[in-house]
Amino acid sequence: xxxxxxxxxxxxxxxxxxxxxxxxxxxxxxxxxxxxxxxxxxxxxxxxxxxxxxxxxxxxxxxxxxxxxxxxxxxxxxxxxxxxxxxxxxxxxxxxxxxxxxxxxxxxxxxxxxxxxxxxxxxxxxxxxxxxxxxxxxxxxxxxxxxxxxxxxxxxxxxxxxxxxxxxxxxxxxxxxxxxxxxxxxxxxxxxxxxxxxxxxxxxxxxxxxxxxxxxxxxxxxxxxxxxxxxxxxxxxxxxxxxxxxxxxxxxxxxxxxxxxxxxxxxxxxxxxxxxxxxxxxxxxxxxxxxxxxxxxxxxxxxxxxxxxxxxxxxxxxxxxxxxxxxxxxxxxxxxxxxx
Ligand code: P6P
Numbered sequence: 182x183x184x185x186x187x188x189x190x191x192x193x194x195x196x197x198x199x200x201x202x203x204x205x206x207x208x209x210x211x212x213x214x215x216x217x218x219x220x221x222x223x224x225x226x227x228x229x230x231x232x233x234x235x236x237x238x239x240x241x242x243x244x245x246x247x248x249x250x251x252x253x254x255x256x257x258x259x260x261x262x263x264x265x266x267x268x269x270x271x272x273x274x275x276x277x278x279x280x281x282x283x284x285x286x287x288x289x290x291x292x293x294x295x296x297x298x299x300x301x302x303x304x305x306x307x308x309x310x311x312x313x314x315x316x317x318x319x320x321x322x323x324x325x326x327x328x329x330x331x332x333x334x335x336x337x338x339x340x341x342x343x344x345x346x347x348x349x350x351x352x353x354x355x356x357x358x359x360x361x362x363x364x365x366x367x368x369x370x371x372x373x374x375x376x377x378x379x380x381x382x383x384x385x386x387x388x389x390x391x392x393x394x395x396x397x398x399x400x401x402x403x404x405x406x407x408x409x410x411x412x413x414x415x416x417x418x419x420x421x422x423x424x425x426x427x428x429x430x431x432x433x434x435x436x437x438x439x440x441x442x443x444x445x446x447x448x449x450x451x452x453x454x455x456x457x458x459x460x461x462x463x464x465x466x467x468x469x470x471x472x473x474x475x476x477x478x479x480x481x482x483x484x485x486x487x488x489x490x491x492x493x494x495x496x497x498x499x500x501x502x503x504x505x506x507x508x509x510x511x512x513x514x515x516x517x518x519x520x521x
Contacts, residue, residue, distance in 0.1 A: 195221055195358055195369045195378035202362055212296055213322065213346060216273040217360065220299075220320055221378060223267040224350040224358055227260045227304070227318060228371065231352045248283040248497050256310050257281060260303035260318060274299050275325045276332020278496060280465040285496070287331050297345070298323040298336045302465040305349075306433025315353035317435030321469035322346040337496065341468035341489035348473065349435050357381070359439070359473065366442070366477040382443075387479040390508040391445025395430050395437045403453035411516035434461065438470050438504060442477055447505035447513060451484065459501040463493055467502050480510035484517040 196218065203214045261281040268274055272293035277286040280302040288294055299322055306316040322345050325336045348360030356371040358378045368382030394415050401409065415426045426446075431437050437448045452459045461467055471481030471488035481488040481504040491500060503513045515521040 193380035193383075195380075198367060198369070198380060202364060205364065210296070212273040213362065215271055216268070216295075216297055216299065216322065217346065217348075217362075219267050219271055219273070220264075220348070220350075221358055223264050224318065224356070224378075225371070225376065226263050226267065227350065228352055228356045230256060230259050230263075231310075231316070248281075257304045257307045264299075264301050264303050264318070264320075268299055271295065273297050274332070275327070275330075276336050277301070278337045278464065279303055280305075280462060280497070283497075285332065285334055285337050294329070294331060296325055298325055298332060298339075300337060300464050300469075302462070305435050305466065306431075309431075309433050314431060315351060315433055315436040317352055317433065317439075318350040319435060319466055319469050320348055320350075321464070321472070334496070337464070338493040340492050341463075341471055344468065344472045344489075347469035349439070349469070351435055351439055353436065357439075359385070359442075361473050361476045363476065366473050385442055385477050387442050387474060387477045388445030388506055389478070391441070391447065391506045392424060392426050393429050393441070393444055393446030394426050394509075395428070395441060395446065395448040396450070397430055397432070398428065400451075400453055403455050404451060405453070405517075407517045407519055408451045408453075410521075411513055414516065414521070434466055434470070438474070441505040442474060442479070445506045445509075447503060447509035449504075449513065450502045451517075452501045456499070458499040460499060461502050463488070463491060463498045463500040464496060467500055467504075470502075470504060474504050478507065479505055480507045481505075482510055482514055484514060 199214045199217050203209045261279050269288055270292045273295040274297050275294045276298055278300045301320040303318055304316055305319055309316055323339050323343055324345055327333050327336050346362040351357040357368055359368045365384040369378035370381040372379050441448050450459045450461050467488050474481050483501045484503055503510050
């Protein structure tokens with residue numbers, strides 16, 4: 182029998198990938214692996230509810246607004262609770278922070294405090310839930326900075342370049358788990374017949390340029406002149422050079438960024454005259470996605486500064502986001518800086 186290429190022999194599950202990644206770090210304690218396993222369990226529990234959401238009374242909204250002023254959907258609340266309860270007892274974390282909760286989330290007293298911090302958006306794009314459009318969960322992992330005991334706000338408010346891992350869950354036509362611990366960005370697809378995440382997108386690399394731009398043009402009337410000029414350039418002048426751009430906008434950040442990661446191009450959520458800092462949250466959305474896209478060879482800025490260099494000042498701070506192919510983010514920055 183001819184020898185199979187290594188990749189064909191490898192039945193690479195997420196669990197095996199995490200363990201083999203840990204083995205690359207002799208001083209690893211196993212806590213990051215344990216944390217990632219817990220996130221993958223939470224992913225399956227959320228996916229189970231998402232797939233049957235249309236059949237049971239879990240669609241629709243609660244009577245709550247979150248700190249960001251978004252109406253909380255029932256599935257939001259379920260995902261938020263599932264992430265916390267799956268992670269609170271493992272001894273891997275000293276503190277958590279969820280986009281759905283105003284303050285940091287302490288680990289219950291009867292559980293051990295761990296060395297990591299988990300920050301997550303439990304269900305991004307939830308406005309699309311009832312229309313069966315792809316939604317997702319975004320997570321970000323830091324090492325604690327406080328020495329011991331219960332985690333603090335200081336442990337959470339770290340700049341994005343301090344992340345040790347980040348990833349997202351994608352609840353779409355299939356369920357995906359995409360993550361990075363610093364050694365490449367890898368995508369896994371759930372095989373429901375065995376309940377395992379199998380490696381489907383090894384070492385994702387984003388194209389240096391692309392022909393898709395993703396932005397809510399409904400806001401264009403409130404954009405700064407530089408942003409208006411940038412989008413006009415993509416739509417008009419670029420066509421003369423024979424490189425027409427297409428507009429794709431799902432309105433679900435995880436889905437729009439996942440497409441950008443695979444196909445190239447740029448996703449923009451700029452500030453505008455009404456909301457100078459835009460809509461997206463630095464800690465829960467921009468930082469983890471910027472970590473992933475940079476590790477895949479792309480870039481992420483707020484139009485002027487590298488996202489990962491921004492020193493956070495508050496838990497729910499909003500920051501404009503331009504993320505995607507390196508050349509596209511650079512071009513956007515030139516327009517916003519007024520040099521184009
Ligand atoms: P708009 C969803 O609420 C979200 O936070 C992101 O998932 C999405 O990209 C963005 O807001 C959509 O915002 O203003 O275009 O509807």
